[in-house]
Amino acid sequence: MKRVVWSGLIVLFSLISAVPSFAETQSEHINWGRWSFDWEVRDNTGLALRDVTYADELVLAKASMPVIRVKYVKDMVWWNPFTWFGSRAESGRCGPFQDRLRWQDLVPIVNCGNQKVCVESATQNNVKWLELGVYGRIGEYHIYQSWHLSEDGELRPVVQSRGLSCNTNHVHHPYWRFDFDINGNGMDQVFVHDDGGPDSGWGPGWRKYTNERNDVKISETHRTWFVRDQLNGHGVLILPGTGYAPLIDDGERDRFADHDVAIRRANVSEDVPWSFGARGQLRYDEDNQGVQEQDIVFWYVSHLPHMAAMGPTKWLATGPTLRIQR
Amino acid sequence: MKPKMAGTALDASVRRSQNSSAILTADDIATLRKAAEGDARVATLLGSRWGFIDANRLPPVGKVSFGCCRNTVQLVRLVYYSYSSNVAVEVRMKEASVFSAARLEGYLPPEGPQDVQRGIELAKADPRLAGKVQPLEGHGLLMQPDRGFFRNDPGYGHRIMWITFSQGQSGDPKYWAVVDLTEDTVLDAGEEPPRS
Numbered sequence: 001m002k003r004v005v006w007s008g009l010i011v012l013f014s015l016i017s018a019v020p021s022f023a024e025t026q027s028e029h030i031n032w033g034r035w036s037f038d039w040e041v042r043d044n045t046g047l048a049l050r051d052v053t054y055a056d057e058l059v060l061a062k063a064s065m066p067v068i069r070v071k072y073v074k075d076m077v078w079w080n081p082f083t084w085f086g087s088r089a090e091s092g093r094c095g096p097f098q099d100r101l102r103w104q105d106l107v108p109i110v111n112c113g114n115q116k117v118c119v120e121s122a123t124q125n126n127v128k129w130l131e132l133g134v135y136g137r138i139g140e141y142h143i144y145q146s147w148h149l150s151e152d153g154e155l156r157p158v159v160q161s162r163g164l165s166c167n168t169n170h171v172h173h174p175y176w177r178f179d180f181d182i183n184g185n186g187m188d189q190v191f192v193h194d195d196g197g198p199d200s201g202w203g204p205g206w207r208k209y210t211n212e213r214n215d216v217k218i219s220e221t222h223r224t225w226f227v228r229d230q231l232n233g234h235g236v237l238i239l240p241g242t243g244y245a246p247l248i249d250d251g252e253r254d255r256f257a258d259h260d261v262a263i264r265r266a267n268v269s270e271d272v273p274w275s276f277g278a279r280g281q282l283r284y285d286e287d288n289q290g291v292q293e294q295d296i297v298f299w300y301v302s303h304l305p306h307m308a309a310m311g312p313t314k315w316l317a318t319g320p321t322l323r324i325q326r
Numbered sequence: 327m328k329p330k331m332a333g334t335a336l337d338a339s340v341r342r343s344q345n346s347s348a349i350l351t352a353d354d355i356a357t358l359r360k361a362a363e364g365d366a367r368v369a370t371l372l373g374s375r376w377g378f379i380d381a382n383r384l385p386p387v388g389k390v391s392f393g394c395c396r397n398t399v400q401l402v403r404l405v406y407y408s409y410s411s412n413v414a415v416e417v418r419m420k421e422a423s424v425f426s427a428a429r430l431e432g433y434l435p436p437e438g439p440q441d442v443q444r445g446i447e448l449a450k451a452d453p454r455l456a457g458k459v460q461p462l463e464g465h466g467l468l469m470q471p472d473r474g475f476f477r478n479d480p481g482y483g484h485r486i487m488w489i490t491f492s493q494g495q496s497g498d499p500k501y502w503a504v505v506d507l508t509e510d511t512v513l514d515a516g517e518e519p520p521r522s
């Protein structure tokens with residue numbers, strides 16, 4: 001009898017030790033409500049989602065955040081003409097920086113079960129939301145990068161940041177990369193809508209992108225974008241962020257990050273860690289490829305201003321809204 | 327502590343399952359590094375002074391969303407920075423063997439633990455900071471000096487770290503240093519001025 005008990009204990013112990021640590025996994029599959037997807041942290045692209053389906057139809061092959069470019073302002077000293085012009089204007093007092101979140105940068109989140117990837121659901125205004133987030137520590141920065149999915153088909157990528165690399169005003173520019181694959185057939189179309197715009201055959205205010213290009217937000221016309229599958233018409237609206245208090249929107253582009261969105265044809269060789277440095281704008285458009293009825297990548301850039309006077313403890317948040325349309 | 331969002335109750339309806347093919351443990355990385363760093367081709371590329379940056383399983387190429395091999399990822403990419411050659415080096419490992427090794431010209435990989443550690447060591451020893459930063463915690467972030475119109479910023483084209491010293495993880499720097507890891511030297515250092 002004793003031998004049986006010991007054998008049982010040994011088998012039990014070996015089974016337990018064979019199970020990999022749940023908290024250490026760098027990728028999981030999640031089913032929640034009508035959503036199904038994998039998350040992963042690898043390749044310097046933060047917390048990414050793969051094979052995202054909603055109501056059993058593919059929406060995104062991958063959604064990631066390859067970089068947050070950070071630009072600090074230049075100190076201008078009135079009595080020193082060497083500070084008035086010159087290269088430091090493009091540099092700022094410190095930086096610029098290119099923040100890329102990796103597994104090794106993540107810390108256990110104490111108010112989420114000490115897990116490195118927080119998965120929580122909550123209800124807000126009677127709508128259920130699922131939140132996936134990671135807490136990165138790089139340099140002086142505290143960065144919380146998260147994805148929020150609602151049961152009724154909204155997807156919100158959010159970056160929250162605090163901490164100062166130097167005591168000067170600066171702007172964080174997160175770059176989100178959405179590799180759309182709506183209905184999974186590579187027949188995506190991208191449209192832009194401006195209130196009051198002409199009807200060019202797609203309805204009042206709607207225009208269709210024909211080739212790769214960068215574009216900007218226009219708040220006066222409430223500019224929005226729509227990526228859809230040509231065959232079944234299902235799509236995703238991309239709406240500029242309306243701001244998380246105390247901010248009122250997701251910021252203004254500047255010379256350092258000179259566009260708000262970019263439309264590219266998907267290319268495996270472009271699904272790589274950020275390659276353009278801290279100073280480089282997004283490229284991948286040198287060949288100006290056509291984007292009509294193609295496999296599409298949509299980049300969204302937001303611009304999070306951080307006034308140094310606010311200090312290092314105030315969290316600031318930014319990010320757009322994606323809304324499924326069927 | 328993460329910023330608080332509305333509601334915190336974990337919903338039991340979240341179904342989670344591990345993708346075991348994506349796991350890369352510290353032991354895995356140590357084993358792969360040992361094999362890579364013992365390889366003659368890699369040693370030649372790294373030169374005499376280098377730092378390890380990070381390791382990743384290579385994701386599947388393309389959009390394979392079905393079939394047996396969707397999650398079968400064979401290769402692991404190790405990234406290093408050769409300070410002596412001033413270039414990033416990528417080593418692709420297949421199991422415990424070097425599959426390929428190459429210089430990544432112009433690529434600025436994220437800061438690795440050795441980048442940060444060496445940056446802090448050099449900054450602490452700098453006469454401008456010596457004796458002032460010992461009770462503080464050091465932090466490091468990769469920065470990128472600019473090409474200038476008349477002259478380039480100091481450290482242009484080199485592996486440059488912005489090193490700061492603050493109370494713990496307050497995010498509130500008290501001292502700073504610009505460290506050139508390519509030259510293994512401190513370019514500039516000082517006390518952080520008050521917030522503007």
